Amino acid sequence: MSVFIIRRLLQSVLVLVVMSMLVFAGVYAVGNPIDILISPDATQADRDATIRAMGLDRPMWLQYAYFVKNALAADLGKSFAFNVPAIELILERMPATLELASCAMLMAVVIGLPLGLYAGLKPKSFAGKTIMTLSIFGFSLPTFWIGLMLIMIFAVFLGVLPSNGRGATALLLGIPVSFLTWDGLRHLALPAFTLALLNIALIIRLVRSGTQEALLMDYVKFARAKGLSDARIIGVHVLKNIMIPIVTVIALQFGSVIAFAVVTETIFAWPGMGKLLIDSINVLDRPVIVAYLLIIVTLFIFINLLVDIAYSLLDPRVRLGESDS
Amino acid sequence: MSQQPALSTATPVLQVSGLETHFAARNGIVKPVNGVSFSVSRGKIMGLVGESGSGKSMTGYSIMGLIDAPGKVVGGSILLDGREVRGLDAESLRALRGNRIAMIFQDPMMTLNPVLRIDTQMVEAIQAHEDVGRHAALDRCRAALAQVGIASPDQRLKSYPHQFSGGMRQRVAIAIAILLKPDVIIADEPTTALDVTIQGQILAEMQKLCRESGTALIWITHDLSVIAGLADQVCVMYAGRIVERGSVDDVLDSTAHPYTLGLLNSVPSRNPRGQRLRQIPGMTPSLLNLAPGCPFRERCAHATRECLEDPLLEPVLGHPTDAASAAHQVSCHHPLQTGIST
Numbered sequence A: 001m002s003v004f005i006i007r008r009l010l011q012s013v014l015v016l017v018v019m020s021m022l023v024f025a026g027v028y029a030v031g032n033p034i035d036i037l038i039s040p041d042a043t044q045a046d047r048d049a050t051i052r053a054m055g056l057d058r059p060m061w062l063q064y065a066y067f068v069k070n071a072l073a074a075d076l077g078k079s080f081a082f083n084v085p086a087i088e089l090i091l092e093r094m095p096a097t098l099e100l101a102s103c104a105m106l107m108a109v110v111i112g113l114p115l116g117l118y119a120g121l122k123p124k125s126f127a128g129k130t131i132m133t134l135s136i137f138g139f140s141l142p143t144f145w146i147g148l149m150l151i152m153i154f155a156v157f158l159g160v161l162p163s164n165g166r167g168a169t170a171l172l173l174g175i176p177v178s179f180l181t182w183d184g185l186r187h188l189a190l191p192a193f194t195l196a197l198l199n200i201a202l203i204i205r206l207v208r209s210g211t212q213e214a215l216l217m218d219y220v221k222f223a224r225a226k227g228l229s230d231a232r233i234i235g236v237h238v239l240k241n242i243m244i245p246i247v248t249v250i251a252l253q254f255g256s257v258i259a260f261a262v263v264t265e266t267i268f269a270w271p272g273m274g275k276l277l278i279d280s281i282n283v284l285d286r287p288v289i290v291a292y293l294l295i296i297v298t299l300f301i302f303i304n305l306l307v308d309i310a311y312s313l314l315d316p317r318v319r320l321g322e323s324d325s
Numbered sequence B: 001m002s003q004q005p006a007l008s009t010a011t012p013v014l015q016v017s018g019l020e021t022h023f024a025a026r027n028g029i030v031k032p033v034n035g036v037s038f039s040v041s042r043g044k045i046m047g048l049v050g051e052s053g054s055g056k057s058m059t060g061y062s063i064m065g066l067i068d069a070p071g072k073v074v075g076g077s078i079l080l081d082g083r084e085v086r087g088l089d090a091e092s093l094r095a096l097r098g099n100r101i102a103m104i105f106q107d108p109m110m111t112l113n114p115v116l117r118i119d120t121q122m123v124e125a126i127q128a129h130e131d132v133g134r135h136a137a138l139d140r141c142r143a144a145l146a147q148v149g150i151a152s153p154d155q156r157l158k159s160y161p162h163q164f165s166g167g168m169r170q171r172v173a174i175a176i177a178i179l180l181k182p183d184v185i186i187a188d189e190p191t192t193a194l195d196v197t198i199q200g201q202i203l204a205e206m207q208k209l210c211r212e213s214g215t216a217l218i219w220i221t222h223d224l225s226v227i228a229g230l231a232d233q234v235c236v237m238y239a240g241r242i243v244e245r246g247s248v249d250d251v252l253d254s255t256a257h258p259y260t261l262g263l264l265n266s267v268p269s270r271n272p273r274g275q276r277l278r279q280i281p282g283m284t285p286s287l288l289n290l291a292p293g294c295p296f297r298e299r300c301a302h303a304t305r306e307c308l309e310d311p312l313l314e315p316v317l318g319h320p321t322d323a324a325s326a327a328h329q330v331s332c333h334h335p336l337q338t339g340i341s342t
């Protein structure tokens, strides 16, 4: 297990290095921030001074070398726009995004799992068929449209839920969170549900097909032959077998919900990392973009590691040392 | 039809009569169990023999109440210790399953849940029926594992199924079946997937276990040679019906049904060396919308017009051992004359 984790960490470092090069080159290619950052009526001397201060006069490879040198000291550079460390800027926004993503995934599991189980256990029933039909909407409707519709219905027509910002926050271990206050929860509801919808549909489909498959297996019949209750057969024998693919999807979706919360955060003016990224791209704030992408990559690597560990806990046939190639 | 074999002195612990299980298919009805009757007594072993697809497993599942939709047990009665089991509500049936009547399945690689430890799968079987603590339950699991010949049960209990060989897994399944000392065990070809040595060991162990504990055992197989050394009674099944039944000696030595004879002749060890095995010509008929009449007539050398009518399961006439003749029954219009067997 520890050998496995060490090997995975080394691989992760390699991935990070490659990613940082790609990101750096990519951002470099997008455009020159100077035109945006420096006002057109600045003197040439001012211009040169700023460029030198930002290190933009150096060739790309040297800029990258400096970036790596600083990165090793946990310094990903200062934001051009705000003149504060990029990392700080991102970490400041991260809790809001993590909270939104966690709520969305929690919602997806709490709603998707029971509905999927029901549809799998009673595929011919009216309710089972209705669930499957509704899940198609979850797949096919675009996120931004769902967000706008929810705002229209709940915020504009009914006026029962707010559609803007985080609302009141409370401190949890020094970090502001919305879910601890009633007002915050109300603010969370719409954006979290918007992000959850696709995942609800995904989990329903996965759980349903997994359940139907598991019910045909001999071990379920044998469990019934032992005289176990339906609750135990479904809750333990079936669920534990279908959890393996579901955990993978939940974890990977969690990553992409964080990475692609951009649209939802923009629609609901949620002050998270996604909104910061959009703002930074608008002003070509290179350090922030690079730092954001690297943090997202790190997050994905970390989630994948957790998935592999979860695998080995759920499925005794998976041995960690052998599972990676 | 539901007449008991006169041979068994004890009252049968399981008495099945006229059992019928139907599957509603898109283009008709499949009847894998079509009026099956038999009974088993405590400590006795009954062999249920037949070709693949003759409805042996379905008979077992029907008795256990494990038929899945679109299948349904539509007729007959199942008396367990004199009590009607058919038509019991789901909870009463659950309380019987695994407790009073247990089943072991055909494929040991598939019966145990791959993601649960052996101890979990054994303890839950006890706790489903009795209010015992995990500790006491584990003691009984250890004892059961030792009984089926598994060494170092303590360590084995903490293992997962994939760490076991097929033979070991089947032993675990057997251990689970005997955990609660049921009245009846239905063993559905539990040794078919295993090699001959293991098969012999398990057969001997099961025989011993049943004789000692007084459990009635229904041993399902397609192999008559297994039955010869193991069972007391035999039921030969064909196309969802019992076509011949009686004591092992009666059925194997004074075979009355042409189908039984066909089965016997296709057992290698009973044939003279170098001679080709005599196979039963033709194939098992489709059970979908099976026409009335003897289902075997198309493959039978003795078939006549008479065979277009359903034969009844009747005592074999002109039997040499008269006392046993009532117990030896055959469902055939032209039963074989005694003495021409093999």
Ligand SMILES: Nc1ncnc2c1ncn2[C@@H]1O[C@H](COP(=O)(O)OP(=O)(O)OP(=O)(O)O)[C@@H](O)[C@H]1O
Residues within 6 Å of the ligand: B023, B025, B030, B032, B050, B051, B052, B053, B054, B055, B056, B057, B058, B059, B070, B071, B106, B222, B287
């Ligand atoms: N879901 C189903 N729908 C329709 N017919 C079915 C279904 N399941 C089983 N059957 C029928 O039941 C018949 C008997 O099956 P069963 O499994 O009892 O045979 P078996 O005697 O145990 O054979 P084997 O030795 O191969 O295990 C089969 O021929 C099949 O046609």
Ligand SMILES: [Mg+2]
Residues within 6 Å of the ligand: B056, B057, B058, B106, B188
């Ligand atoms: Mg079978």
